[in-house]
Amino acid sequence: MARLLHVIGVQSRPVPGDPAATLEKLERVVQALGVSFPEAQLYLFPELWLTGDHPFRHTTPSHELAQPIPGPLTRRLGAIARRAGRWLCAGSIYERAGDKLHNTALVFSPSGKLVARYRKLYPWMPFETCAPGDEPAPVFDIPRVGRLGLMICYDGWYPEVARGLALRGAEVILHPTLTTTPDREEELVLARARAIENQCYVVNVNASVEIGGGRSIAVDPEGRVLFLGGPGEEYLGEVLDLDRVQTVRAHGTRGLNRVLRQFTEDSPEAVFAPYRARSPRRRTRS
Numbered sequence: 001m002a003r004l005l006h007v008i009g010v011q012s013r014p015v016p017g018d019p020a021a022t023l024e025k026l027e028r029v030v031q032a033l034g035v036s037f038p039e040a041q042l043y044l045f046p047e048l049w050l051t052g053d054h055p056f057r058h059t060t061p062s063h064e065l066a067q068p069i070p071g072p073l074t075r076r077l078g079a080i081a082r083r084a085g086r087w088l089c090a091g092s093i094y095e096r097a098g099d100k101l102h103n104t105a106l107v108f109s110p111s112g113k114l115v116a117r118y119r120k121l122y123p124w125m126p127f128e129t130c131a132p133g134d135e136p137a138p139v140f141d142i143p144r145v146g147r148l149g150l151m152i153c154y155d156g157w158y159p160e161v162a163r164g165l166a167l168r169g170a171e172v173i174l175h176p177t178l179t180t181t182p183d184r185e186e187e188l189v190l191a192r193a194r195a196i197e198n199q200c201y202v203v204n205v206n207a208s209v210e211i212g213g214g215r216s217i218a219v220d221p222e223g224r225v226l227f228l229g230g231p232g233e234e235y236l237g238e239v240l241d242l243d244r245v246q247t248v249r250a251h252g253t254r255g256l257n258r259v260l261r262q263f264t265e266d267s268p269e270a271v272f273a274p275y276r277a278r279s280p281r282r283r284t285r286s
Contacts, residue, residue, distance in 0.1 A: 003145050003243050005172065006040045008033055009205040009236040011216045011229045014052045019065060022052040023076065030084050037237055041142070043084075045091035046207040047153045047178040048103065053094075054211060066096035069104060074114055082112030087142065091176040091205075092152055095119065100131040105152050105176055107140060116140045120152040121161060128154075137161050139168045146171045146242040153177040156190050156204065159197065166198035166260060171245040175204040177212070184213045188228075195219035199248045199260050201240050208233045221248040 010029060015021035026045065033043055050073070051065045067073045073093065081088040088108045095104035103123060107116035119133025139149045149165030149172070156162070156175055165173055173194065179187060187204070195202040205216045206229075214231035218238050227236045252258040 002241060005042060005142065005145050005240045005242060006037070007042050007044060007172075007203055007218070007238055007240060008037055008040045009203060009216050009218065009227070009229070009238075010043055010045045011205055011208050011212075011214055011232075011234045011236055012046070012049070013208045013211050013233060014049050016054055016211065017052055019050060019052045022050055023073070026050065026077075026090065027080050030080055030086070030088070033235065034084050034086070036235070040086065040237060041145070042087035042089065044089045044174055044203060044205045045176060046205050046212060047092045047105070047176040048094070049091040049176075049178070049207055049211075050093050063094070063096075063101055066094040066101055069093075069095050069097075069106070069117060070114065074106065077106065078108050078112035078114060081108035081110060085110045089150070089174050089176065092118075092120065094130070101129070102133060103128065103130040103152060104133075105150055107148075107150060107174070116150055118150045118152065120155060122154045122158050124154040136168075137165055139165060139170050146245075148172045148174055150174050153179065156187060156194060159194065162194040162198050162202075163263075166200055167264065170198075170200060171242045172201040172203065172240060173198075175202055177204050177206045177216075179206055180211070180213045184215055188215065188217055191217050192219050192223045192225070195221060196223040196253065197259060199253065200245050201242075203238075203240075205236070221245050222253045 077090050090106050092105040095102040103120040105118045109115045116138045121133050123130045137151045147169045149170030151161050191202050191204045199221045203218045206212045208214045209231045216229040218226040226238045
């Protein structure tokens with residue numbers, strides 16, 4: 001039996017400056033998707049969508065939007081996922097953790113359980129003031145379908161994040177994003193690169209204009225574009241065949257390049273030497 005995952009990328013605009021109204025909009029969208037796409041299994045929202053925050057025009061200071069995890073917001077999102085009976089990647093929120101503020105992505109199961117929480121490893125410096133996470137990007141399993149990984153926006157510029165997910169078995173990388181700037185063009189290239197080099201699906205969903213620049217993208221394990229959104233609000237659906245990931249990894253991209261297999265089985269030790277030599281925090285303290 002084929003391992004199929006029907007994903008809907010929600011390229012949408014939050015309610016600017018109003019997190020409560022944005023949460024209500026998310027609930028309405030989830031209800032609408034259940035009617036319009038009754039066989040869809042997972043909904044993916046953009047980065048920081050639930051905050052209602054504008055990346056360049058902060059109507060509310062970001063620290064005032066921070067939420068504890070778990071807390072009232074995660075309980076509400078879990079209830080929404082449970083009522084819908086769907087997997088819900090609600091993008092990311094500002095998380096308050098002691099005296100730190102993190103950009104944290106959340107994934108809920110159809111039972112409403114919080115199954116993945118990820119603090120962004122690479123905040124968009126120097127513009128994003130959140131603290132980086134201190135744990136690897138997570139993977140989680142959808143029973144009888146496969147393993148998914150999670151990263152956030154600027155993480156996609158660092159191949160180590162996606163490679164780490166692939167090495168832990170991720171067959172699909174969910175990649176919520178918030179980009180309004182001209183470098184969205186480069187991000188589309190990078191989404192394809194991360195898919196090609198890790199031989200997995202990448203689903204990168206951006207907010208729509210004006211909060212984000214749209215142009216959400218999904219890419220297959222050989223780098224083919226499955227969907228590419230425009231600038232406005234869209235529900236972008238695709239059925240991903242996860243067996244295809246294993247075929248490409250075993251037989252190679254276009255039947256030629258067994259990239260991930262060679263990396264895991266035959267990488268020369270010299271490849272990792274620059275990483276072992278790099279210890280910037282140690283050098284800073286000295």
